[in-house]
Amino acid sequence: MANATTARPQKVTMACLAAGVASAIVLVSIVSTLSNWGSIEVREQIEDALAAGPADGAISVDQALGWLRGVLMGAGALSAAAIVLAIWTAKRHRGARIGLTVLAVLSSLAFLVAGAAGIVPALLGVMVVVFLWGRESRAWFAGEAPAETTSQQRRPVDPPGPPTPVLPTSQTQAPPPSVRAPDPAASGGQPAPAARPYASGPEAVSQPFSPQSAQYGPGANPAPYGRMPVPGRPRPLVTAVVVAAALSGLAAAVFGLNVLLYLASPGQYADLIAEQPMIADSDILGQLGMTAAELARTMFWLSLALALLAVAGAVSALAMLSRRPATRIVFTVVAALGMVASVLTAPLGLVWLLAEVACVVLVWRREVSDWFRAARR
Structure with missing residues (x-):
């Protein structure tokens, strides 16, 4: 390892x-x-x-x-x-x-x-x-x-010391009058049985010694048997969530800005699209059989759909931190829809396609699956 x-x-x-x-x-x-x-x-x-x-x-x-x-x-x-x-x-x-x-x-x-x-x-x-x-x-x-590993390695762990012996009561203080030995004359000349001292050592321990008690020291309440510490979030999951949330937020901002520009002034937005060299010089409007206003309206609905998809991607990515297995399935479905949109918008969408594929691969790694599976227990 x-x-x-x-x-x-x-x-x-x-x-x-x-x-x-x-x-x-x-x-x-x-x-x-x-x-x-x-x-x-x-x-x-x-x-x-x-x-x-x-x-x-x-x-x-x-x-x-x-x-x-x-x-x-x-x-x-x-x-x-x-x-x-x-x-x-x-x-x-x-x-x-x-x-x-x-x-x-x-x-x-x-x-x-x-x-x-x-x-x-x-x-x-x-x-x-x-x-x-x-x-x-x-x-x-x-x-x-x-830094985290170094701090954990430098912190010493006290070795468990021997259990503190429990001294008999007879060595620390005199027994109470109710348990003092009776007078031999009063018992017919027969010697009284010796009082059994209190148990010390292993007999004085009511519960078996557990490794947890060595971590907390004598006198502390150890953790119950069978309770395992909750593992932290796997690093691949955190990386996928950060990348997916950042790229989805950027896409939501870009497409959302297009939606706001169209809602503010549809005419100016149509003129802005028609003035683009890629559209004006290649006669795309004539090939599509659309006017600038119709193309602007189509761009508005497309931007709205992509903005909503980007918001869903960011929300589903952050929801996986709640450790609910269903959130990972939802994120995978949303990422698959994003892959289809990225292919349709190639070549600019190729970067997004690679990021989406990488995020899906990360969230379905073995350590991430074990982390989600442990939440059901």
């Missing part, structure tokens, strides 16, 4: 897994884009982006293609490096942790510059940095035991 200094903390595992999987997704996307680099679609997208941006006429399309190709190749190299660093960080390499932290910070800043679409990947990078440099992670990389 691994001790506290060799067992990898759950936060380090989650950080390395999140960084490695996210980097792999980015690398696959970049390779797919570069493989189709000479197509007409890519050139038209660059032309539309230059026409809509402030750099219209400042640079040519060929120059923009060359610069963007270099940026994508550099991002692909950094993504491949992040995958390697994530693997070595999980192997307890300190230099790899520093390199992975630098790449996570740079990627978070780059995604924030990208706008609203980069909020979720940026928060994922922040989570990786926080998990890698937490107190428990720092102790693991330093080869030290966590």
Whole structure:
């Protein structure tokens, strides 16, 4: 069994897994884009982006293609490096942790510059940095035991001392008059039987000696037999609850903001959607056969449904802390619905899909199942 200094903390595992999987997704996307680099679609997208941006006429399309190709190749190299660093960080390499932290910070800043679409990947990078440099992670990389384990090991346990002997009453005080030996003359010359002293040692103990009494010392009431201490919440469960509640709260805030914007002014919300370059340049409204107002109404109902689903995810995740087995089943069902929604909103939903799968795997681990099963006893 691994001790506290060799067992990898759950936060380090989650950080390395999140960084490695996210980097792999980015690398696959970049390779797919570069493989189709000479197509007409890519050139038209660059032309539309230059026409809509402030750099219209400042640079040519060929120059923009060359610069963007270099940026994508550099991002692909950094993504491949992040995958390697994530693997070595999980192997307890300190230099790899520093390199992975630098790449996570740079990627978070780059995604924030990208706008609203980069909020979720940026928060994922922040989570990786926080998990890698937490107190428990720092102790693991330093080869030290966590603070809780160290304090428990340093606190000495007094060994159980020998039971205090009970001296006979005859050695401590004179017996009362009612139990004094009668006069031999009054009993017909026969010697009176010797008074039996009070029992001492094992005979004086009315209850058998138990290991619990050694913990509380002599004179204390030991815990009843068969009562076991209640174990704490498993670490995988706590990690899943924190990740699920945080991501669900973020999703509820984003989709809830869309709902509020539509309720405040449906017309302005429709104009805002119609002015988006992705919608205005690609003629999505014509392909869908919808007006801007109809698309805004559809976005409102979709945002409302996703916001309610996100709230249900956060509530069901926090409800598992109550140790009711039914809450874990409810959380799994809600997470499955979230996985379907994440697949439909790909590629932005791939990060959420990975987080939901990881949370479901964590809450159904053996130690978590044992923790829920112990609540029924």
